[in-house]
Amino acid sequence: MAFLEVHNLVKDFGGLRANNDISFEVERDELIGLIGPNGAGKTTLFNCISGLHTITSGEVIFDGEDITALKAHEVARRGLARTFQVYVAAGDLTVLENVMVGCFMKTRSRAGARHKAMEILEDLGIDDLSHSLVNELPVAAQKRVTMATAIGSEPKMLLLDEVAAGLNPNEIDGIMASIRHVHDHMGITVILIEHVMELVMKVSHKLIVLDYGEKIAEGDPQTVSKDPRVIKAYLGERYAKEHGGLNSVGQSEIDP
Amino acid sequence: MDILVGSLFAGLLIGMILALVALGLTIIFGVMDIVNFAHGEFLMIGMYTGLLTAQGLGIDPLFTLPAAAFVGFLLGIICYFGFIKFIIRGPMVAQLLGTFGLMLLLRNLALLIFGSEDRAVHTGLLVDKSFDIGMGIIVPATKLAAAGLSVVAFFAVWLLMHRTRVGKALTATALDAQGARYMGIPTERMNALAWGIGGASVTIAGALLVNFWSVNPFIGLLFTMIAFAIVALGGFGSIPGAFFAGLVVGLITEIPGFWDFFSYTFDAEWMMDVPMTSFKYMWVYVAYFLIVVFRPRGLFGWKQ
């Protein structure tokens, strides 16, 4: 039994099939990268797993429990946390208060939540920002704050949605270190949606590739990056045929 | 049996007029997503306009419609440019309280100008005449005419929205304001127009209503709530929805009549003791609550 199992997940929005028959497994100690072109259905998949969307058909099993029908807050309480791609904070929460919201899931007392929040901020190296307003911070810091908030809920698994978007190379290194810290030292399983390839290739044990709502490849980063179907998804069919090893009927001519 | 048919008929008649009342609200909401608490006050102004024009010019109240429409249109446009356009960019609290302030303003201006006594139409072609539609049911001619004209006015507005260029532009803005803007449709003007047409339709309804319903500065709120219920049932933004929902709500206001029918049919003493007539409009509020909780899209609506 894997830590997270997704079986034949389908998500329809009226006539549009956003996720089509997706299956994969994640082990406790893995760090998985979820990649694919824009609109492939990656965030939708996260929403399905975390309970924000009702799944049309299929199953999600987390830590031995069937969480398919659970609502978002129930999923979160079972130890599955996530961040969001687009998140603009309202005016009045400071960084510390923001993270405290996450901590309040497990802690009831204010002092306790505050203490834990400070610890997490120190861990991620942003404790000096604790009294700043979230929406006055630069993007890189904001992303760290959303990570810290999610970690506040003491998750066993964390879904990160494009935490490196819009960052410069230095900042990318910084966030990469944070991700590694979360996974290696805090023991949290991580699935990462990313477009920043250097990041995702370096940290992931395994990549899962989506295109047009379907899983088209799965495997270690090196192999997947050479998979013609993956190349086709990102660079187009013609390029894949000319340079990527895709034959005339769309099949890969490279041994996996 | 005649109670049943009588109530049914009365309900449908009033429903047609109520549909027209709600029409303005649904157009404004469809185009601009703003809920107008002062809607009933527009109706009240329409009623006074109809009344005073008839008395002042000595013409039959049923011919005052153009005057009422003109006043309503102007009122809508003035409200938009003078006030509404400033609150649409604000938070919801501000919009709700803002139109509520408008409601208070209009209501108390009317109080100041007209005084608080009830006024009604007393002379006219159709006053005191009635039709006998069989089974001993008598319908006042004014009510019948008002209902008929309401349907005509409703249909006219529907034609305007769907068959004219201006109307189509409005409908486009209702469906997708940004998209409409890219197509060159000026949103600001559409918003003002929505208020103008919305205002005119409800004042026309007022001028029709005043033929058999007396007016005072305070009746606005009741009709605002009724209009909300109709729009919720029919679906915010849907014009045909407003019509059918209007009929349904009209029937709801006749619940006391149906109640009487059932209490006589079943000879149930306990039913006769309940003072149903006092609860006439309460059922409309209950209906609103139930619809909005269990079927927010209403019958035909596309907006949520």
Next chain:
Amino acid sequence: MEAIKNALDFSDSPRIDLIVAGAIGIAIIAFPLFPHSSFAMSTMIQFLMFSLYGMGWNTIGGYGGQVDLGKAQYVGIGAYTTAVMLIRWDVPFWFSMPIGMCLSVGWSFIIGYPLFRLKGHYFAIATIATSLVLKDLFEVWDYVGASRGIEISPIEFPTPDFMRLLFRDDIYYFYVILGFFFLGILYINWFRRSRLGFQLRSIKDNEDVARSLGINVHWAKIKTYAIATAFVSMVGSFHACYVKNIEPEDTMSLDISILIALMAMLGGAGSLWGPIIGAGILIPLKSYLKEWLGAQAGLVGIDLILYAIIIMLISAFEPRGVWGIVEKFRRKRRK
């Protein structure tokens, strides 16, 4: 214990706020010592009452972000419970008030569950609908005096009566409501920094994010609504003893609901001092306008017209209220 410490902890407010608040607080306490008309005293009592109404509303309307325009029904439940229990069974205020609160809170859970599936203006209109329904019911219910309401005759009871809260002199009412007022402030100060308070801020920000952090959004809103209801009901009970004459049109009308919401909005919804500032501006304004203008022959309704214009101006130009202006100013200073 920690809760009490939290309630008394104002350390995260700027010093100047506390100094001003303290000064005003002392002024209010000392108010009766200065020469004042009975009109001023009754206005002051109303100010304290409406501050409390506003503070209660603010929990769900300000911190919670759901505009509730149906609070008047709870004023009614609180007021009528106290009045009926006094008239029929001679129950003192200190028992009937908590009972009224329980009834109100109970009702709030019943309608809260379906209500909070709605948002925005649908929610607001639904709250109005429920309040109007209850008012209509009270208007035909003979047990509570139907539309004539209930009158508590002070002659029957020896004054001053602390158990039944019936006094001849307003000064006693003043100190009772003042006590509630300070307790209310302490409660809200605790509330906004409590777990529920934080949850609400997250919900107001972005509900999906809040859910992903394990917050049961629906339940959090219902709980907050119950808190707001308790506040309003408590003051409603006080209102019955103070005014001694209650009827549905006075206590449960839409105008009352709007007035309550307005206190908080004008002063600044979602802030601790907002409702108090709002009440401090609106109540004296309303009272004095009515005194000077309303009574003048031929100018009926002018006070309400001015009041309406104020509402419209605030909605259009400063929807965050007075406190919003203060915060804007402070933010500019910081940069």
